[in-house]
Amino acid sequence: MPNAKISGIGFFVPPKVMTNEDLSQFMDTNDEWIQERTGIQERRYVENGVSTSDLAIPAVEMAMDNAGLEKGDIGLIIFATSTPDYYAPGSGCLLQEKMKFPTIGALDIRVQCSGFVYGLSVAQQYIENSIFKHVLVIGSEVQSTAMDLSTRGRDTAVIFGDGAGAVVVSASKDDSGILSTHLHSDGAYAKELWVEAPSSGISPRLNQEILDDGKHFLKMNGREVFRHAVTRFPEVIIESLDSNGFSSEDIDLLVPHQANIRIAQMIQKRLGLRDNQIYSNIHKYGNTTAASVPIALCEAVNENKVKKGDLVVLAAFGSGFTWASAILRW
Ligand code: COA
Secondary structure, three states: OOEEEEEEEEEEOOOOEEEHHHHOOOOOOOHHHHHHHHOOOEEEOOOOOOOHHHHHHHHHHHHHHHHOOOHHHOOEEEEEOOOOOOOOOOHHHHHHHHOOOOOOEEEEEOOHHHHHHHHHHHHHHHHHOOOOOEEEEEEEEOOHHHOOOOHHHHHHHOOEOOEEEEEEEEEEOOOOEEEEEEEEEOHHHHHHEEOOOOOOOOOOOOOHHHHHHOOOOOEEOHHHHHHHHHHHHHHHHHHHHHHOOOOHHHOOEEEEOOOOHHHHHHHHHHHOOOHHHEOOOHHHHOEOHHHHHHHHHHHHHHOOOOOOOOEEEEEEEEOOOEEEEEEEEO
């Protein structure tokens, strides 16, 4: 049985920088509040007209170049996003056409911040079962257009940003690659972090009342999200370690979903990790939902913080609630 190994990685963030100071022009907030509570200094926003599948293209090109592959080599596109271009069709199909991939399958994954790790787990199954030799896994998000950039939405709006990351998962005969993946969900908390409308349960799906009430914006119960995140992250990381006979001391690098620096600090404390065992770039990009893990992993690789043979753990928690981990031998 082949191993499923990350053979190429890439990311892209839009050039427009939105600092905390910039946000304070639209809403009653300030740099000190945002940095103290989230660790975020700035995030990136797309220009009007740039959608989620557009943002993914440079990330995919970089990952394919890094893997040394052509479009015809890819067997399947897995596209994780919580901010798809349209309600239908999925962003994976749009990317297939925009990048002129052959007419391969394009599967969208809608589990928000955990989407990329879920996507890796799907790719792993196709590779290990020798269905495909190379699978593309993408996390891409345009969150800026889902933000209420008024004081009403400030608790959520300051956290999220736009960006895309992509990997190629390939069949490998050596002993590196994904060792295991672990997926979870609990829909009892669906409304703690959600976009209420447009909804299939409302006719018409979008109306003036929805717009006036701001139900089309992402809404978050920050305290409840925080409370669950600091429990579920360590839990699912330990699950990945236990399943493979490791302990937290064995981790060379943990790349958590970049939700919030205070959540990352709690994870580090609970697992007893040294500073150099956990990666963070949230100060630059904010929380980019499904894109955050591949963006952070790519930057960690580019900064030589991941070396061949390292034990790398990826972990995510988000809306759903969903949470997941992947443990890899690099
Ligand atoms: N700027 C300034 N003040 C703000 C603000 C902002 N952007 N957002 C909220 N406030 C205010 C609140 O209105 C409140 O004011 P009040 O005391 O007068 O009522 C005060 O700050 C404290 O608000 P509160 O919500 O209690 O703050 P908090 O300490 O719980 O921090 C979060 C809020 C969102 C930073 C925090 O709950 C959190 O980190 N949650 C997890 C979020 C997350 O990681 N989400 C992504 C998961 S994938």
